[in-house]
Amino acid sequence: MALQEKYKELIDGAKSAGVNNLQVREQDNVLYIDGTASSGEVKDNLWAIYNKIDPDFRAGDLVLNIDASAAAGTKAKVITESSNLNIRKGPGTDQAIVGKAAHGEVINVISKANDQWSLVRTDKGVEGYAYSQYLEQA
Known part of the structure; x- marks a missing residue:
């Protein structure tokens, strides 16, 4: 309790x-x-x-x-140099990685947690937080 x-x-x-x-x-x-x-x-x-x-x-x-998978949002392209983008359980690098999005992949942005992190979902249904610096509106 x-x-x-x-x-x-x-x-x-x-x-x-x-x-x-x-x-x-x-x-x-x-x-x-x-x-x-x-x-x-x-x-x-x-x-x-x-x-x-x-x-x-x-x-x-x-x-x-x-x-929050029922939430609608915008599309964004992963613009990492060449590696995959980590998708995390929460908004922070100390949070567990729940999935990855490939360089160039277009994913759904559900919302922005803050200036650094966005809540995203891949087409495969992986939902979590990604570093916004590596996302570009598609």
């Missing part, structure tokens, strides 16, 4: 944002928050709340698994 108290603002934010199928559970000293957001902006706002509670996401005691 202590983790639910620590992340109360985040849980309340998910509830007030209307996250569908919201599930909150603690297991092995980790709090899991799962659900479906109506937009990338909702997901970005939840990550912003999380960053206020745990700056730089260092505690490692929360898994925020909010799906």
